[in-house]
Amino acid sequence: AKSAGRNDFRFFTPDMNNRAYARLMLENALRHALEREELELDYQPQWAMPGQRLIGVEALVRWNHPERGRISPAEFIPLAEETGLIQSIGDWVLHEACRQQAAWQAAGLPPLTIAVNISALQFRRADFAGHVRQVFADSGVSPSHFELEITESALMQPSVETEAQFASLRKLGLGLALDDFGTGYSSLSYLKRLPLTRLKIDRSFVRDLPGDPEDAAIATATLSIARDLGLEVVAEGVETEAQRDFLLERQCAVMQGYLFSRPLPATAITELLASQAHA
């Protein structure tokens, strides 16, 4: 019986190591996560400074795995990209964000911009902009209170098609934010070629503020270039008052980070909005 048992698993061990096996199991589970409704969105507040007014949220996807509990998107998004599942997960995220926006509007709450992360692979899909237009048309909410976040490292060199997609998305009224600004290798050519509305200062540049001279220079230069180009800026990963004050002194208008709030379930955002409306 022992050797038969061994044979059953011959395909996985010792030929495949434990990590590859775990990955395969995770991939299978991810395929079913959507139909089993295991995904949900949390929303991290974005605050207009210096008054600290809630003006937007970033939608962040979470996977409630039946056995493993919550799995970080940092783990399953790359897997989703490798397996192609990112298309259906990305669709779900956009639909769910639209549904939530419609619910907040129906409740009569003040408007909030929802930022949605978009994988570069979604942009490569033929007529991505047309697809996005359809999602908004179906959900009946206006794209004007939405922003798409795209990471420059994932974009690689923007092609003519990418530029056309961005132009169409802008025409719909969507905001377009360059995520993790400064971590890719051709940030400046993106600024020139894409119709962006916002830059997000990556949290790797915020973490060691105000003490680290390189990070201080990079954050200051990003704020300055954004101002000159007429772009909005969000600083992400703001965790300390010293970081906030450094950014405030340089007129950073929007901040996001654990100092103010962690990503929260939609119900907690509803409460924040309601209390702000009555303040």
Ligand code: C2E
């Ligand atoms: P990101 O787009 O850079 O999102 C910000 C990440 O920083 C989030 O991690 C957030 O929880 C975390 N964060 C926020 N404030 C702080 C802070 O003050 N300190 C620190 N140390 N971290 C902070 P999360 O939720 O684990 O998401 C990780 C990444 O997964 C995201 O990075 C994004 O690239 C990706 N992701 C999340 N949701 C989606 C999605 O719906 N679609 C796609 N394509 N990617 C997503």
Ligand code: CA
């Ligand atoms: Ca993001």
Ligand code: CA
């Ligand atoms: Ca980021």
Ligand code: CA
């Ligand atoms: Ca340094």
